[in-house]
Amino acid sequence: MPWPKSIQENNQRFIINENLTVSIDGEDPKRLQHAVTSFLRRLSNRSGVFLSHGFAVPLSDEEQAPIQISYQKSAELIIEDDESYQLDVESNKVRLVAHTDVGAIRGLETLLQLLTNNDSEYYLPGVSISDAPRFVWRGLMIDVSRHFHPIDVIKRNLDAMASVKMNVFHWHLTDDQGFRIESKTYPKLHKLASDGLYYTQEQIKEIVEYASILGIRVIPEFDVPGHATAILTAYPELGSKPRATYKIERFSGVFDPTLDPTNEAVYVFLENLFTEIAPLFPDSYFHIGGDENEGKHWDANEDIQKFKREHNLATNHDLQTYFNIRLEQILNKLDKKLVGWDEIMTPNIPKTAIIHSWRGEHEGLPKGGTLIEAAKKGYNTILSNGFYIDRMESVVKHYLTEPIGNIELTPEERKRILGGEVTMWSELVTPLTIDSRIWPRTAAIAERLWSPKEVTDIDNMLKRLEVINYRLEEVGITHIRNKNVILRNLSNNQDISALEVLSNVCEPLKIYSRNEGGTEYKTFSPFTLFADACNVDAKDALKFKQVVKNYTISLSEEHKSDVISLLETWAKNHKAFQKMDKNPKLALLESLSYNLSEVSKFLLKSIQNEKISKKDMQNFKTQLETLKQPFADVELVIANDMENLFEALK
Template sequence: MIKGFSIRRGLRVLAAGCALAVLAGFGTCSAPAKADTTPPAAFNAPQPPVIMPAPSTLQTDGSAFALPARWQVIWQSPPTPLLTRAVQRFANRMSIVAGQTVSVENAGKDKNTFPIHIQYAREATFPAPTMREDYTLDVGPDGITLTAQGPAGVLHGLASLVQLVRREATGPVMAQAHIQDSPRFTWRGLMLDVSRHFMSIPTVERQIDAMEMVKLNVLHLHLSDGAAFRVESRHYPRLQKISSHGQYYTQAEIRNLVRYAADRGIRIVPEFDTPGHSFAMLLAYPQYASVLPMNTTDRAEINRAALDPTNPATYTFVRGLYAEMSALFPDPVFHIGGDEVVAKQWTLTPRIAHYMQAHHFATPADLQASFTNRVAQMLKADGKTVMGWDEILAASVPPHTIIESWRGPANTAKAAEAGLPVVVSGPYYLDRLLPASAYYETDPLDTRKDAAEAQAAAQTTGPGGTIATPTDTKPEAPVPPLTEQQKTLILGAEGALWTEVVDEDMLDARLWPRMAAVAERFWSTPQNCVPQTLYGRLAVTRDKLDLLGLKSREDADTLLDRLAAGETQVPRVLLSAVSPIRNYAHNHEFLQIRHKQTATEQDLNTPADIASPDSFEAEKFNAAAVAFVNGKVELRPELERQLTIWAANDAAFNQVAARHAALTPALGASAQLAALARAGLAALGTERTPGWREQARKALESARKDIAASSSIHVVTNTPQPAGDLIQRIVPGVEALVTREGGLTLP
């Protein structure tokens, strides 16, 4: 068992997900496959396997064979302890997914075992930036051959094997397949902010397990910021005594976590943000602050306080701290932050302004460049390569510095033009609460600005919807496509989750399954990233990840039970069709600071904190509505059934909300969902009343307006948001029914 998950519970979850994928009508559930010239005999009716990320080449006709209960590993190359543990983990996962015990042992003389031949090349250092991750799998009823270029390839091949298993009425089966696979990018990361909200070691380990299954290989931990410092320091103990709020990782826990990740082929890159975002450090050691006395009463100050780069003692402090932290993290890359330094921290401080003038620093960026270069030299002495956010590009930085691009493709191009390696994260900020499909549509090499948010708005509003455009910013010049030389400098990309409005109880649901879609974008070639099949495959992958230890739906159920103990079914119906508002509109503190209001800590105990950025029920409905409009008239009963449930739920929701006040912010969203559902029913000819077209138009316009209010960060700043911070996800389907052309004609 993994993390105490029961096989019985997992099978119910898995069966539900597979059924959802079929009902949704999303088409094929695998990457484009090449036909095998000699297909093996089918065990049951062919069914294409779901592997995420999509392999480079998948040859299969969907045939499958009964999953053997007893396996033996035949090592063509002697296994390392790491790989021996990986095989045991593989057996454990296979048992959970199969719903029956699968034992995997080293080769013996028993001929009644199912053989898996594994061959790989050893690597001196693992995991490492240069690790070889290619693998080949041949899977048939007589055995399996896994050939890998290195240990990472073995781990990836085993992860794919788990995904080849499915349950059928006769028992578990494994799909027959030939797979040749290799990653598109060498850096495929997840950035997790544990400063704003602390995440316990078991919670972080759970994310690492999921990362292994979808072939991510870098966990970037944001360990210090204005909110808190999260690692035990023996040289500067006030950091954990004062600045951790009692929640931090001991050095022993960090070492164990690094080993845990390495076992799964995942590097941990630490980030300790300087010289800005340093409020937590300076709360413990204020003598290094730019502005004294520090303002400890204004929450906005958490994001403003900066180190004093003109104080020699500051460098002694940073040198000692970074040396201590470097020793805990063996990875060659060390992230120093460098983002969002508030210039006034330096320019309005007389001693710093005088220093800048005396040393000919024309701008704060020049002063920061001096700081960055000195820190880089310190870390170079410890064998580290510096990584920083793209603000450090404002002035010269040391060669080989890795730039993390978060402020748009212009900065990606600028870094590449300077000959610096780049990791792209801006299009994959999961805390913007966009749906998986929006992130999936954006390629890491895409030079369109805000492509993800535009895609999200278009998908949710449908073809007739209107999207608000920014009115407070000047349009930027388009960024030309990257040259072939520039593309070689793109190491890869990261999905990023900042946790201002995400606590530990919400983490799994805010990361997954969207991170699985992002992982496919980082691993698979563009031609193998097929948006039309995403949600069907993502439903299956989500269920397997939950089965293997994630708590996304379990935590959502717990949170919902807090809001409406004993009466969760009715609010769950509403949450099946809505999502939280986007682009930081749900981050009330962010907007308070932007509007120069008093910043207050946000309560994360509302329906919007439970609602998912993705609604599989809504996606299923929207796809069925479009298919119905295009001639699949047999879908009418299912559409009517679902719309009737949503239409009738509002009356029940009002009754439940009268007994549970925490639900009242969602009353407006409940009424809006009912209005949309009634419009859809009327379009189908059910419960049609006089004036239904006008009522449908008003319902759709209201929903579109709410969606448009959070269509971009710029719009969010100046636009009122819907009550309850919820938007409707069934607008495209209802709109298709109301305005359909061809097929059935409305009387």
């Protein structure tokens, strides 16, 4: 995962033994040496084979390595880079050939995924793979403003991105809740607007270099003119509300503080800031946000209204376009091209800008939404609509998000659709939980952006994702292990088996309903609750949905026993829950645990044709309706399947 462009088997087998070595043929092999070292460590750890050589060996005519990698040039980390590769595995030789070192890195990840075994040996099955990405921009955005995420969190997610062939890290560094980068030109930004949680410039360089070694570009985002509370906390004179004072925002949502686009000091500030910061990021693109500005402070400021009249700016949207064009000119002097959320797309924005589409189809836009509109108007564009993983929606929904669909485009318009980005907004995630919100769903989205359009088999994807899910631990992702960390915290280190059973059928509330209005949680609220231990695509819920479907279609004894097995687990679980010493956090789950147990007992009676009283029936209906309601910011996602089972048993 991602599935290759072309793959053919040859019925051979390359055995992994202690004599395995890897050679590199290509200029400036720094990236490949790192990739090969990582490959050999992971290969050895998976197989248990004690390799004689733990690093790439020098290329030698006298001794040819069993695994040979060759490439022509080092990638520049630009959108024109060639990431294709050819991989051939035979019984005594593995050849990996690529145009660039980054293409070879992508091929190494495929090679590692091929590793399999029988009871006596580990081996690589004989294959011939020709592979290349469908889209050139395959990104992950991590918001570090709402909750700060230290460099170790960023690094492990970069490693995970590389493992599924993603190539753009979009770093959302500023917002209402914090300014997260050191500025020596305007030090009040990190001193007053970060709560002391920010990256030094040396740390920024460290991450950019680390990403480069993995073949990943880094795009910074400084969100302006809205989402500016943190900036204005440090420099209130740049705001649109005269004589206002500002404080770092602790809640979530869209807020009024906005930079004043009629104040020349704002442009001096931004030019000085960007002149300082831009060199830290070698990439040619620079994201300026530009989203969700409602312009309330602009409307209330008579000087701003006068400026609009004098400059024939009829609306706030026109005023923001004026602001964006000034920004584009600043960035152009710094050899940067502007990227912005789709609100920036107006007739006067230069075609060098990238339009980042986060909204879907809505009134006034052609089929396909802002992504297609931007491409047809001549802009390069990337898609995030459908890839907002913080909405806590199923991996299947994300996997079925097709960037282009069946819309007819000219070859030139198609070329302008560069790809897409997964967006991880962090209002409700901390370093403890962020990995579980990003992974493994992002691996499926990575396949959507890499693999051919026709690769859409959901069952096949889910089967492969199950393997990728635990392999992500190999590169440091904490999404599996930290679940139990949270459950132990909830229980004060008691036996957590009863909580695990509940968490395997519950999912966090979806589409921002967990924190509706943005005021249930502050940035420093507890995020070690039951909802934080629960994940999207709860594994036993998915299993129950399938066994209920199988049974209601076939009514076979085999499928019946599958249903009974799960129902018995839930029927017995409340006894285990009751044995735990209660605390206020666990008390919130009492009703959920009890009603799940009682409904499961009723369904067991029904499926086993036991006598059911009217009182049993009435209790069942009441308890089932209770289970359909949210509990402690989660939903029991098997409630409807339980009802479907009951209807089939009537």
